[in-house]
Amino acid sequence: MKKISIVITCHGEARDLPILLMCLDQQRANLEGKHSVTGAPTYYAMGDYCEHEREVIIVSDGKITSENDKSLWDRYIEVPKEKQKNVGHHTRGPGIEAATGDWIVLTNADNYFVSGWLDRLVTTITLKAGLVFWSCIHNAWKWSDKGGDGKHHGCQLKRGSIDLSCVSVKSEIAKKVGFPFRDYEGDWSYIRACSHECDRLGLDVLQIPEILLVHN
Helix, strand or coil, X not given: CCCEEEEXXXXXXXXXXXXHHHHHHCCECCCCEXXXXXXXXXXXXXXXXXXXXXXXXXXXXXXXXXXXXXXXXXXXXXXXXXXXXXXXHHHHHHHHHHCCCCEEEEEECCCEECCCXXXXXXXXXXXXXXXXXXXXXXXXXXXXXXXXXXXXXXEEEEEEECCHHHEEEEHHHHHHHCCCCCCCCHHHHHHHHHHHHHHHHCCEEEXXXXXXXXXX
């Protein structure tokens, strides 16, 4: 059985955290079969929860003040806030170091995974795999330099984007790469460094061709 470590970055109050914790708690096995009475196809059998071993680690740069069920996470780590562009990258390294799973997923408190995501991930991982990625619905900023102020001017809904939360990395690779990245390109830098390490070790990079995450 593969153990998955899910490392959640939080900023301050983290109002959306309960949604993410609920979706992680209610991951269901992707069981395809027939309804016993009607004979119709069933895809998520009621009551059949995903039994894959996982741990949830919350890393925050401030006290979490939202009402959250503390039984839904395994570890809480608080790290000092850094002077940066508030992307939370300074919390990811401590989360990676604390993870005890065979594979690591990094995400933010305002994202959530669709039902069956954990089962799809675990069943996709092979002995030769070093990195697995999937697609998401991504509320991505459109960057514009109109007026020379360098600020963003609105956003758009965009399908098929890849984000830090759309990747799971074998633990030994994630721990070797760490997370020294601090700018907005940190997600890509991490994914690129992990994929290069996979190539060096002769491990596969696998894709799950499904949208399994809503990224905010």
